[in-house]
Amino acid sequence: MQKWIFFVLFILAGALGLGVLFQDISDRQDAQAAAAAASKLPQLKVVASNWQFDQTEYKVKSGQSTKVSLQLKEGVHEIEIVGLDIKLDKDNPSKEVTFDKPGTYEIHCILPCGEGHATMKTKLVVE
Structure with missing residues (x-):
């Protein structure tokens, strides 16, 4: 009788373990799908x-x-x-943005980064 109880408990534990394993795989697949959708953004x-x-x-x-x-090639910068x-x-290197207003915007470094900091500027054109 004890053998049957242990056998049933073993089967139930195995089924529970497989359920947890497949749930974890499903959660990972959902996370990968969300990451793939985000990576399709321009x-x-x-x-x-x-x-x-x-x-x-x-x-x-x-x-x-x-x-x-923002990708840092040399030095430490904030834009x-x-x-x-x-x-x-460097702590918040990316952000999802919807550019609603066409125009030209200035991008500049806001972290003093050395002798050329004052001229570290570029443009963003929203068409």
Whole structure:
């Protein structure tokens, strides 16, 4: 009789373990699907190095959700897109933004980063 009880308990524990395993796999698949959907957003990557950005002008489309990200190539920088209330730094390097207002906006470094800090500026054109 004890053997049957242990056998039933073993089968139930195995079934419970498989259920937890498949639930975890399902949760991971949902997280991967959400990440894949987020990665399909258009990207605006601002690369900052010592006292300059990688482009003199960046362009995005108006009304379209875009993932704006800051990549630090050299030095430590923080950027602000003036007039759009967007600030990025090494702790918060990206943000999903919908650019609603067409126009030209200034991007500049807001963390004093050395002798060329005052001229570390570029433009964002929202078309």
